[in-house]
Amino acid sequence: GAVVSQHPSRVICKSGTSVKIECRSLDFQATTMFWYRQFPKKSLMLMATSNEGSKATYEQGVEKDKFLINHASLTLSTLTVTSAHPEDSSFYICSAEGPGYEQYFGPGTRLTVT
Amino acid sequence: AQTVTQSQPEMSVQEAETVTLSCTYDTSESNYYLFWYKQPPSRQMILVIRQEAYKQQNATENRFSVNFQKAAKSFSLKISDSQLGDTAMYFCAFMKGDTGNQFYFGTGTSLTVIP
Numbered sequence: 001g002a003v004v005s006q007h008p009s010r011v012i013c014k015s016g017t018s019v020k021i022e023c024r025s026l027d028f029q030a031t032t033m034f035w036y037r038q039f040p041k042k043s044l045m046l047m048a049t050s051n052e053g054s055k056a057t058y059e060q061g062v063e064k065d066k067f068l069i070n071h072a073s074l075t076l077s078t079l080t081v082t083s084a085h086p087e088d089s090s091f092y093i094c095s096a097e098g099p100g101y102e103q104y105f106g107p108g109t110r111l112t113v114t
Numbered sequence: 115a116q117t118v119t120q121s122q123p124e125m126s127v128q129e130a131e132t133v134t135l136s137c138t139y140d141t142s143e144s145n146y147y148l149f150w151y152k153q154p155p156s157r158q159m160i161l162v163i164r165q166e167a168y169k170q171q172n173a174t175e176n177r178f179s180v181n182f183q184k185a186a187k188s189f190s191l192k193i194s195d196s197q198l199g200d201t202a203m204y205f206c207a208f209m210k211g212d213t214g215n216q217f218y219f220g221t222g223t224s225l226t227v228i229p
């Protein structure tokens with residue numbers, strides 16, 4: 001089946017620093033990838049849609065200068081949280097669109113900003 | 115705008131019994147897809163089942179089946195012969211039909227299978 005990896009699975013960073021999260025589709029090509037944020041016991045909140053070779057589309061209320069997304073190839077999208085603050089601490093999940101329009105999800109990254 | 119509603123925040127079922135999780139949605143689209151995803155404690159989202167709106171036949175995947183009522187905009191998930199490994203959050207999702215479109219997720223139903 002389609003597999004999506006995410007790295008790192010956990011990261012702790014200091015306030016004011018930047019952290020990069022990678023999302024890879026391992027056995028299929030994904031023109032479109034999505035980035036979500038999930039709070040405990042809540043549903044997934046879409047942050048942005050990432051299309052290979054073009055600029056990401058951000059959801060309303062998501063700061064594009066703070067959450068930089070790069071989809072440089074058909075198998076890799078990255079999310080960089082710049083100048084991280086404690087309120088950015090969360091669980092970030094990526095997904096890649098499969099051939100039948102379903103989304104395959106990565107295992108998530110837990111970000112803690114101290 | 116599309117909305118997805120899961121009216122059951124929590125449910126429980128005895129092992130080996132059958133349980134049905136409800137989902138309703140609101141859309142003016144005629145071409146769309148519906149999905150059920152499972153999120154166990156590991157938090158890995160796993161695709162359970164999908165349904166194309168243009169198909170009248172209900173989708174089935176082993177112990178999982180859906181009751182898709184297009185006119186009523188209802189998309190319930192039935193889990194038969196429940197197993198302990200079915201304990202998870204279940205999310206219903208809607209996607210209007212074309213590539214690259216976002217999912218609209220419901221708020222989730224927490225299912226506990228009781229041994």
